[in-house]
Amino acid sequence: MAMVRLHDPVLENDWHAMCLASELTDKPVGVTLLGERVVLFRTEQGVHALRDLCVHRGAMLSKGWVKNGTVVCPYHGWQYDRDGNCVCIPAQPKGERIPPRAKATPYSCEEKYGFIWVCLGEPTGGVPHFEEFADPSYKPLLCGPYTVKAAATRVIENFTDFAHLMFVHQDLLGHPDYAELPEIKVIKEKDRIYIENIPIFQPVAHSGSDKQDGTTYIYRKEVYRALSGRLSKTDPSNGQTLWIMISATPVADDECRVFMVVSRNYGFDVDDENFIRFQDIVFDQDARVIETQKPELLPLDLQAELNHRVDIFSVAYRRWLGEMGVVVGTA
Ligand code: FES
Ligand code: FE
16 A cells, blocks of 8 residues: 655654665665655765655656766666756757756755664754764664554653563563652653653663672663653663663654664673664564554543553653644654
């Protein structure tokens, strides 16, 4: 079935991670954002994004190739530059003017944190910041992307949730005997909501930590874009800290791709694969539940589901989405 182009004034003007930068080499890559097919390609000038549609006969540019700083349509070889201008129509006589309507829609595109980011509209700000990526006392690692058959809003709400750690991630990130949550206070600022100083007991210390037995970590969580957030967990006894940045890209109303950066200030000698594998397991545990949730679209009406006092951070997230006017992935 054809995908529907979704319109959302907030998400269209925000940045979304589309693929790993390492995946975008000398061939174009086709991705989907808010139901729109987008072609990504790399030239000497950098990375570029166009609507993945040749104006001539509607072929996908992402099925073509890159040549002399342009992306070439595989059907009749029309060439589009990074601004979407058609600069060559092989079938027309040399020197003849290219019709001005021969254009592909260009989108803002940037490479950062090992991902290729795209904004379909007018970016209202930069790519979500993540200082721990460049901090030399931290070692960043890319995880995912993970495809989830659920709304991106459901994924980010799950990120704000603590009470599932002891059940969904039982014996990894929590234990049912330690399910009681402390008082949580949400701090709301203009461009973010966050919580801090949340102690959570975990039966298995994170990979590379000095600890063998369970450790109580201090969490901090922040949502700073409609679909992006970050958290840190710190072992207060030694300062070992793990940061996780998460960005959920809305492919469709009920499908997303989740990009993650994990950055740690300890265990540099531990094989990175351990951290990636751990994140893969944890995220798979999350996805299995999230994909079953009904309704698929996150209800912003706070009466629609049972919001408990312990859900204060996810309630703040729902309220914030409503205030911003996010429509995709919400009901
Ligand atoms: Fe692209 Fe004809 S459809 S060149
Ligand atoms: Fe989880």
